[in-house]
Amino acid sequence: MLGPNPDAIHPNPQVPSVCYIKNVITRPNIEVGAYTYYDDADTGGEDFETHVTHHYEFIGDRLVIGKFCAIGKGVEFVMNGANHRMASVTTYPFNIFAHGWERCTPSLSDLPYKGDTVVGNDVWIGQHVTVLPGVTIGDGAVIGAGAVVAGDILPYTIAAGNPCRVIRQRFDPDLTAYLLQLRWWDWDAEKIFSHLEILCSGDLDQIRGIAHETVAASQMHNS
Numbered sequence: 001m002l003g004p005n006p007d008a009i010h011p012n013p014q015v016p017s018v019c020y021i022k023n024v025i026t027r028p029n030i031e032v033g034a035y036t037y038y039d040d041a042d043t044g045g046e047d048f049e050t051h052v053t054h055h056y057e058f059i060g061d062r063l064v065i066g067k068f069c070a071i072g073k074g075v076e077f078v079m080n081g082a083n084h085r086m087a088s089v090t091t092y093p094f095n096i097f098a099h100g101w102e103r104c105t106p107s108l109s110d111l112p113y114k115g116d117t118v119v120g121n122d123v124w125i126g127q128h129v130t131v132l133p134g135v136t137i138g139d140g141a142v143i144g145a146g147a148v149v150a151g152d153i154l155p156y157t158i159a160a161g162n163p164c165r166v167i168r169q170r171f172d173p174d175l176t177a178y179l180l181q182l183r184w185w186d187w188d189a190e191k192i193f194s195h196l197e198i199l200c201s202g203d204l205d206q207i208r209g210i211a212h213e214t215v216a217a218s219q220m221h222n223s
Contacts, residue, residue: 002189002190002192002193003189003192003193004035006020006022006034006035006189007020007023008020008023009023009024009046010044010045011037016044017039017040017041017044017045018037018038018039018045019037019038019039019040019044019045019046019048020034020035020036020037021036021037021038021045021048021065021071022034022036024045024046024048024049025048025049026049027049027052027055027057028057029055029057029060029061029062029063030049030052030055030062030063030065031062031063031064031065032064032065033065033066033067033068033069033121033185034067034068035067035068036065036066036067036068036069036070036071037069037070037071038051038071038073038075039070039071039072039073040073040074041073042073048071051074051075051076051077052076052077052079053076053077053078053079053081053082054078054079054080054081054082055077055079055081056079056081058108059079059080059081059108059113061079061080061081061113061114061115061116061117061133061134062116062117063077063079063116063117063119064116064117064118064119065118065119065123066119066120066121066122066123066139066185067121067122067185067186068121068122068185069119069120069121069122069123069124069125070123070124070125071125072125072126072127072128072129072145073127073128074127074128074129075125075127075128075129075130075131076129076130076131077117077131078130078131078132078133079117079133080111080112080113080114080115080133080134082133083111083112083113083114083133084111085106085110085111086112087110088110113134114132114133114134114135115133115134116134117131117133117134117135117136118135118136118137119131119136119137120136120137120138120139120140120141120155121139121140121183121185122139122140122184122185123137123138123139123140123141123142123143124141124142124143125137125143126142126143126144126145126146126147127145127146128145128146129143129144129145129146129147129148129149130147130148130149131149132148132149132150135149135150135151135152135153136152136153137149137152137153138152138153138154138155138156138157139155139156139179139180140155140156140170140176140179140180141153141154141155141156141157141158141159142157142158142159142170143159143160143164144158144159144160144161144164144167145160146160146162147159147160147161147162147164148161148162148163148164149164150163150164151163151164153166154166155176155180156169156170156171156176156179156180157169157170158170171204175204175207175208178207178208179207182210184199184210195210198210
């Protein structure tokens with residue numbers, strides 16, 4: 001096999017803090033792509049689901065995370081179950097304490113709902129980031145440590161702070177568009193292995209050159 005086993009929980013025994021998330025999740029409303037990891041030296045990363053809070057099946061929202069994401073220790077995904085009724089005099093959730101107070105249980109339509117939380121591919125989320133419900137973080141984005149992500153983050157941007165704001169674009173618009181079309185994370189393991197040096201370099205000419213190589217290979221295949 002070229003590269004680590006995507007079906008392993010801890011792909012590198014020498015780095016036991018790193019866990020491939022898709023191999024430990026049990027909730028049907030969490031979906032994670034191959035090679036995406038959570039890093040926590042205290043737990044070995046296997047407790048990732050405990051960092052997805054207020055996530056109840058009856059609400060119906062999903063957490064979807066793409067491939068090849070790097071997620072730092074202490075990240076929390078707050079889901080729609082954390083929302084309280086906003087249109088009433090008080091936001092206090094009397095119903096959860098029972099003892100007769102449950103007669104004021106809100107219906108789902110009374111609660112704010114912001115939809116699924118979606119993290120793209122090749123996203124780096126720093127330590128102790130909080131991601132609020134319904135957020136979309138685009139492919140290739142970087143989220144600085146300690147950020148609170150309350151709104152969508154565009155692909156290939158660097159964002160940080162509370163509230164999280166875009167600091168700068170990672171690349172020029174043409175290269176960003178090219179990378180979004182290239183979708184290297186969908187390549188098979190052999191192709192990724194053969195292009196590691198380019199993917200891990202800052203040589204933009206080499207990165208753009210992958211397109212010419214792909215076209216040439218396609219022409220040879222079709223000839």
